[in-house]
Amino acid sequence: MTFEGWALILIFAALTVALAKPIGLWLHALYEGRRTPLHAVLGPVERGFYKLAGIDPTAEQSWRRYAVHMLLFQVATLLFTYAILRLQAVLPLNPRELAGQSPDLAFNTAISFTANTNWQSYSGETLSILSQMLGLTIHNFLSAATGIAIAFALFRGFARRQASGIGNFWADLTRVTLYLLLPICVIYALFLVFSGVPQAFASLVDATTLEGAKQSIVLGPVASQEAIKMLGTNGGGFFNANSAHPFENPTALTNLVQMLSIFAIGSGMTWCFGKAMGNTRQGWAILAAMMLLFLAGAGVTYWQEAAGNPNLHALGLAGGNMEGKEVRFGIAASALFSVVTTAASCGAVNAMHDSFTALGGMIPLFNMQLGEVVIGGVGAGIYGFLVFAILAVFVAGLMVGRTPEYVGKKIESREVKLAVLAIAILPLSILGLTALSSVLPQGLAGPLNKGPHGFTEILYAFTSATGNNGSAFAGLTAATPYYNGLLGLAMWLGRFFMIVPILAVAGSLAAKKYTPETAGSFPTTGPLWVGLLVGIILIVGGLTFLPSLALGPIADHIAMVRGQLF
Numbered sequence: 001m002t003f004e005g006w007a008l009i010l011i012f013a014a015l016t017v018a019l020a021k022p023i024g025l026w027l028h029a030l031y032e033g034r035r036t037p038l039h040a041v042l043g044p045v046e047r048g049f050y051k052l053a054g055i056d057p058t059a060e061q062s063w064r065r066y067a068v069h070m071l072l073f074q075v076a077t078l079l080f081t082y083a084i085l086r087l088q089a090v091l092p093l094n095p096r097e098l099a100g101q102s103p104d105l106a107f108n109t110a111i112s113f114t115a116n117t118n119w120q121s122y123s124g125e126t127l128s129i130l131s132q133m134l135g136l137t138i139h140n141f142l143s144a145a146t147g148i149a150i151a152f153a154l155f156r157g158f159a160r161r162q163a164s165g166i167g168n169f170w171a172d173l174t175r176v177t178l179y180l181l182l183p184i185c186v187i188y189a190l191f192l193v194f195s196g197v198p199q200a201f202a203s204l205v206d207a208t209t210l211e212g213a214k215q216s217i218v219l220g221p222v223a224s225q226e227a228i229k230m231l232g233t234n235g236g237g238f239f240n241a242n243s244a245h246p247f248e249n250p251t252a253l254t255n256l257v258q259m260l261s262i263f264a265i266g267s268g269m270t271w272c273f274g275k276a277m278g279n280t281r282q283g284w285a286i287l288a289a290m291m292l293l294f295l296a297g298a299g300v301t302y303w304q305e306a307a308g309n310p311n312l313h314a315l316g317l318a319g320g321n322m323e324g325k326e327v328r329f330g331i332a333a334s335a336l337f338s339v340v341t342t343a344a345s346c347g348a349v350n351a352m353h354d355s356f357t358a359l360g361g362m363i364p365l366f367n368m369q370l371g372e373v374v375i376g377g378v379g380a381g382i383y384g385f386l387v388f389a390i391l392a393v394f395v396a397g398l399m400v401g402r403t404p405e406y407v408g409k410k411i412e413s414r415e416v417k418l419a420v421l422a423i424a425i426l427p428l429s430i431l432g433l434t435a436l437s438s439v440l441p442q443g444l445a446g447p448l449n450k451g452p453h454g455f456t457e458i459l460y461a462f463t464s465a466t467g468n469n470g471s472a473f474a475g476l477t478a479a480t481p482y483y484n485g486l487l488g489l490a491m492w493l494g495r496f497f498m499i500v501p502i503l504a505v506a507g508s509l510a511a512k513k514y515t516p517e518t519a520g521s522f523p524t525t526g527p528l529w530v531g532l533l534v535g536i537i538l539i540v541g542g543l544t545f546l547p548s549l550a551l552g553p554i555a556d557h558i559a560m561v562r563g564q565l566f
Contacts, residue, residue, distance in 0.1 A: 001306040005332030009298050012256070012336060013291060016263045016375070020287055023264055024271025030175045031152050031276060033057075042178045049174055057174070060165025063507025066153055067500050069169045070146065074114050074496070077142060082110040084135040085127075094128035095203040101126075108484035109136075115495035116143035116377065118229075118236030118347055118470040119487060121479040125218045125240060129201060136236060137225045141185075144232030145176040147345075147379030150499055151269055154383050155276045157506030158407050161514050166506045180265075181232060188227035188261065196250040199223040222247055230261040233377035235347030235470040243337070243350040244326050255333055255350060259340045266344055266375040269382040277407045281525040286385060289533040293374040294343055297363045302335040304360035311563055324355025324474075335360065342367040345377030347470025354457065354474035358557035361473070362549060365460050368467040370541040371426060380468065383502050385533075390419040390505070392529075392536045396522040405521055408514045415505055422501040427544045429466040429493045433486055434459045434548065442482035448475040452559065456552035461487060466494035 029036050050057055085106040089099050105122055112119040113136050149172035156166045193199050204216045222238045226248055243249040274283025306320040325334040334351035341348050342364035353361050373385040394416050397404025404411040437443025437458050447454035460473035465487040523529055
């Protein structure tokens with residue numbers, strides 16, 4: 001470990017906190033539907049969309065109507081992308097004449113990008129320019145905007161008094177896309193092009209290697225996809241090596257900007273929530289809890305990767321664990337990136353997590369098992385965190401002997417049941433599908449390694465899919481009909497079987513009247529509340545997933561320390 005490594009982690013944390021308010025202000029304007037400086041240019045475009053689609057953006061929707069419209073939109077875009085991937089061979093902008101994807105792979109990929117997971121059972125270089133742009137990049141915008149829209153709906157549930165509506169899905173989706181994601185990504189893509197990231201319709205460039213051999217390197221509109229990939233916490237790479245590829249992430253500066261863009265909207269959502277509740281201290285308390293969990297995870301991962309493998313030390317190979325890492329980033333930046341991308345629902349990687357030490361790789365895995373609520377993705381982090389907040393105030397209510405309250409709303413049995421239902425989908429999908437794949441021949445054919453490490457490869461895949469993260473532990477052959485099917489199912493369950501109960505919570509809360517705080521109310525802005533939030537998240541995650549972690553990375557670590565190989 002070095003001073004520079006720790007400084008990078010702390011500076012990154014400080015920048016994340018500093019971005020919360022300015023981004024939160026812009027998000028709050030969109031949440032309220034207020035006019036922004038961009039409306040002068042993009043307002044006619046927004047109104048044109050509504051007119052063409054026959055939508056009244058001022059029409060309020062109940063939570064059921066909001067959910068139905070959202071789900072139908074996801075199914076329609078899924079089928080659209082599936083068709084593009086299957087018909088890739090006969091569609092234009094395919095200069096390398098690539099074949100279409102198989103039915104199971106196209107099914108997996110279409111669900112993956114629809115659900116904001118961006119799991120890649122395919123190599124990024126096997127898709128045409130049209131498939132990358134029209135099939136996948138559009139999903140990067142729409143799935144990210146959907147997550148923010150769901151968060152806005154939940155905010156309205158807490159903020160409104162005896163109301164039947166929680167907003168309009170189409171208005172939320174359109175405003176977030178036009179006034180937030182699109183303008184930032186235009187500037188972001190230009191920065192990436194300036195930094196050396198390709199943005200072209202040329203498909204190949206020929207190069208001569210140091211050995212004198214000829215090599216064809218794939219090109220394409222990389223910068224535009226990379227920008228929304230990171231900002232929208234999507235994570236799907238244009239290239240198979242993802243952000244470890246120099247065409248996606250060429251310098252230390254682009255690496256830092258990419259990490260900041262993963263957290264930027266997530267941190268801003270916390271301030272936006274506090275502002276929507278009329279008390280920004282609520283948002284700062286949530287961000288404080290998130291940052292405590294993040295710093296703990298980043299510290300452990302950096303410590304383990306810097307410590308390295310004792311078995312290699314015994315052979316006289318001193319130093320930290322550089323296996324699977326890019327020299328231009330080093331240990332600290334690689335460890336930090338792994339925690340950032342799994343604390344949010346991003347899944348982009350600049351190092352191979354399968355090559356991390358056992359405990360260094362366990363932290364990214366555990367981040368996802370917590371529901372990626374540590375800052376979290378665009379929208380998904382804050383609404384997942386608020387589910388834990390509902391459980392926390394329920395526990396606090398039991399301790400003080402009164403009906404729990406949070407930001408002026410009584411939390412009763414209906415909200416607690418729905419919160420538990422939303423959280424329960426994670427272990428049901430992750431542990432159930434991992435157990436199934438650990439005994440079936442089709443599942444056991446996937447892992448490259450045996451023993452605890454092989455089990456971790458399976459566990460990580462279903463955790464990443466259900467958590468809508470998309471990062472791969474590597475080592476698992478997932479491009480098979482068995483894994484394509486089950487991972488696709490896990491992605492759909494993890495995304496929409498969580499969103500629907502959350503919208504039901506929003507509808508239930510919106511119908512309640514405001515309950516003012518009294519002397520007996522449990523405070524939800526101070527250190528005690530932050531500690532309770534962190535404790536509930538760790539206890540729920542620990543009790544649920546500790547046995548699986550013990551069978552995987554913890555057993556793998558013990559074997560490493562004892563010099564055993566599987």
